Amino acid sequence: IHVDIRDDEERNRIDGRTLVNGDHPQVIEIWNNVFMEFNRKADGSLEKLPAQHVDTGMGFERLCMVVQGKKSNYDTDIFQDYIQYLALKSGVAYTSGDGKTDVAMRVISDHIRAISFAIADGQLPSNTGAGYVIRRILRRAVRYGYSFLNFKEPFLYELVEILAQKMGVTFPELIKQKGLVQRVIQEEEVSFFRTLDKGIQRFNDYLTSSPNKIEGKFTFELYDTFGFPVDLTQLLAREAGIPVDMDGFNAALTQQKERSRAATTIDTEDWVDINKYAETTFVGYDIFEAEAELIRYRKVKTKGKEFYQLALSVTPFYAEGGGQVGDTGVLVDSTGKEIKVIDTKKETGAIIHITEDLPSDVTGVLLAKVDLHKRLLTQNNHSATHLLHAALRQVLGTHVEQKGSLVNETQLRFDFSHFAKVTDEEISEIEAIVNRKIREDIPLDAKLMPIEEAKTMGAMALFGEKYGDTVRVVAFDPLYSIELCGGTHVRSTGQIGFVKITSECAVASGIRRIEAVTAEKAEEFVNSHLATLNELQEYLKTQDLKKAIEQLFEQNAQLTAQVDTLIKEKSKVVKADLKEKVKNISGINTIIEIIPMDVPDAIKDIAFQLKSEIDNLFLVFGAVIKGKPLLTIIISENLVKEKNLNAGQIIRELAKEIQGGGGGQPFYATAGGNNPTGLAKALEKAKEFIK
Structure with a gap:
């Protein structure tokens, strides 16, 4: 449907029908219907879609403009x-x-x-x-x-x-x-x-x-x-x-x-249909091995590699979703050949198994076997996120909502809404609540129900996730944790072992992130930190680490103060010596010297002090700091204006002699390099700018 919103005079002068699809700003399409019936394959042939649709497009803003x-x-x-x-x-x-x-x-x-x-x-x-x-x-x-x-x-x-x-x-x-x-x-x-x-x-x-x-x-x-x-x-x-x-x-x-x-080009071939089954049946909540037939497959090439995407009639493999990573494992064909499943994903609702090879017989029966160890560890972490979510709301407040998560076999990552850093005391309390719920060994209660019923029960939804009319509700004690979730979980919380929070940080304004480990990874984390503490105690020869570290900080502060005092005393001596070496060249007070200082801040302080004490100053310092050359230039403001001298431009020329680079302002600039032996030549070159 096109609408002509031109003035009457324009409409009388030019027939609007001649302007349809002509990119005229006032003869515009506001409605269309697309009849979706075929899929065009890579060879150009057409195949009927399993379901045909009429896709209606309406321009909301354009319709409002017309109305x-x-x-x-x-x-x-x-x-x-x-x-x-x-x-x-x-x-x-x-x-x-x-x-x-x-x-x-x-x-x-x-x-x-x-x-x-x-x-x-x-x-x-x-x-x-x-x-x-x-x-x-x-x-x-x-x-x-x-x-x-x-x-x-x-x-x-x-x-x-x-x-x-x-x-x-x-x-x-x-x-x-x-x-x-x-x-x-x-x-x-x-x-x-x-x-x-x-x-x-x-x-x-x-x-x-x-x-x-x-x-x-x-x-x-x-x-x-x-x-x-x-x-x-x-x-x-x-x-x-x-x-x-x-x-x-x-x-x-x-x-x-x-x-x-x-780096991102993906070349996807057409699906090769093998079997009559229309979609995959997922059985992986409680079953980790299942016999299946291949429905269809296709080859995919990306980043110079090629692999296959397989759809099975039945699968125990969980497809990546809701923050949980996809399962891995093997498919065993009728010849005993094992095909590694390197990932499992969803594509338009279908479960896709990603492999690097095909079965020897694509029409035969396959045994689909999930990597059970990885799955169980992942389940530990997924169930722990539910317990963590509930504990966060209990400690921080009901404004806390999940904003994202990552759950795999090694750790869990949980993003949530909160507008302040979670304190150490709050972290300890949250961790204690979660581990108490683990020790209670609360059984999993998972069931399908209408989404409105789930909302009435108080089930929390994942932020940004879209749900159908029927949803899966996962509860660990409905009075503690109840969420909409399609992921896999432990049969009871005791299987998690225990949870250890490893970090808390901000990821965006109003969004915090907690990372944690469970079960054997939690044991590894705790044991690693205990081993480090034991090493420190042995190294410092003390049982009271806190006191020993406080003493080290105090000693360091005292030594730093002593060093600062020595640097200031040396700076006074160096500055006094430099004032004795001022030369007048063409009416300009000049100091061009290699100085015995190796602290950049001290060198800068000396330069600015001399600038404030000596008029018409053109100063160039060379110094060696930890084996690397440093050049510093200070020029009085009146020389910048009257003599058109520019420290930033001069320093770039001098830096070539020390195989380096630098920059700065017209009155102050610095440069570093890699060739300390070039300092003398750089200082000699500096004199050319004031002759």
């Missing part, structure tokens, strides 16, 4: 609240035009929705995967505000309140997660503003070398390493009157994309 009689999506009430807030905050009127400020307001108003919904659904910004996409969208919005609306402090998070008010009734998770969404966005903004400051400082340092253009390699370094926007580099370059080598930047960007593409 409200507007000429742009952004003039509808969907976006206007955000735009008017930004206009008020920036002091710039919105005109619905194509100016940079108008475009910036539209970009920000659009992006805040995508960012907020993603975070509310459980996807936090990060440097990889989907989280990287969210971070890029967020930073793009911030960049537009920074560059065109003059927002120099976090502002994006303020729009979450408007979004929650507008869409919270339809999407209640926005209201429930509003505080988290605001904190995450604000933290990301603070981080990005720091990045912008660092990028600008690095850009200014680059300008001190007086380049005739901004090299593409440098622009790409700012973009790739520091996350500095390219258009901001161009803006700064225009202000400095220097062009940017965009061809060089684009070449570097293309090379990176090619490297990334080569």
Whole structure:
């Protein structure tokens, strides 16, 4: 369905039917139907889909534009609240035009929705995967505000309140997660503003070398390493009157994309159907070996390797999900050949076994055997996360919600909402509660039920997870821990042995992470730390380690104070000697010396003290610190202005003599290198700048 929203005069002049699918901004598609019937195979042939569908697409924003009689999506009430807030905050009127400020307001108003919904659904910004996409969208919005609306402090998070008010009734998770969404966005903004400051400082340092253009390699370094926007580099370059080598930047960007593409390209062949079974039956909650037939398989190539994906009629292998890693093990065919299962994953609901080989007879019966030792250890850790979650809510408060987890055979990692560091006392209390529940040997109670019934029982859902109408509820004492969970678990908590929390840290604003070990890994952790303590006691020849360490700190503080005193005394002597060596060259008071100091801070202090005591000073120090040469230049401000001397430029020339590099400001700069024997030549070269 297309709608023509042009004026009557335009419609009379040109028939709207001739503009359909012509990218006309006011003759637009608002509705379509796609009849999904076939799958096109790699050879170009078509096969009927097992289930045919009619996929309906409707443009919500476009429909609102038509109903409200507007000429742009952004003039509808969907976006206007955000735009008017930004206009008020920036002091710039919105005109619905194509100016940079108008475009910036539209970009920000659009992006805040995508960012907020993603975070509310459980996807936090990060440097990889989907989280990287969210971070890029967020930073793009911030960049537009920074560059065109003059927002120099976090502002994006303020729009979450408007979004929650507008869409919270339809999407209640926005209201429930509003505080988290605001904190995450604000933290990301603070981080990005720091990045912008660092990028600008690095850009200014680059300008001190007086380049005739901004090299593409440098622009790409700012973009790739520091996350500095390219258009901001161009803006700064225009202000400095220097062009940017965009061809060089684009070449570097293309090379990176090619490297990334080569590392991630996956070549997937068509499925080869073997059997009539439509889907896999999972029996792995209680069964670890099962006979099965191969339903279908396909070959996959990635990163220069090839492997196979197999779907079985029956499987005891648990597919990765809910934070729990996929099972590994073997498939034994009718000839006795063992095919290693290196991972198990889900694809569109199907359980996929990943192998490096195929059975000798793909039509025969297979014995599917899970790596039982790995599975049992993984189950220990998964059940421990449930006990940990309940203990966290008991100690820290019911605001605690799971935000993610990783459960494998070696450890558990649990992310949760909490806005302060968990104290050592709280960690001890949480650990004690969990281990008490383990000693109680509480039996597992797992059952399927309608999701509404599970919610009524108080079962906690995993943040960001999507559930069907029927769910699996896992409880270890319904009054203590009850959660929606499809993972595998111990039959009773006593099998876990005990839990030891190994670390607690922040992973994002308002999100904390606990890592822990269980069973044999917990024993290894405790025994390792006890062994270290015993070694320290033996080394320090004491049973009271705390007292011995306190004494060492005290002795270290005393020795450090003595060293500081000696350095200060030596600095006085060196400074006095240098003042005696001042030479007047062309009206400039000059000190160019290799000095007997090996503490960088002391050298800097001497240089600045001499600068404050001697007018018209041109000072160059050479020193050797731990076998490495150091050059220091100080120039009085009046010489910088009147004689056009620049310490940053001079130091780069001198650094060549010591096989090093450096930089700094016009009045102060330093350089390090690898060739101490070049110091004398560097100091001699320094004299040329004042002749």
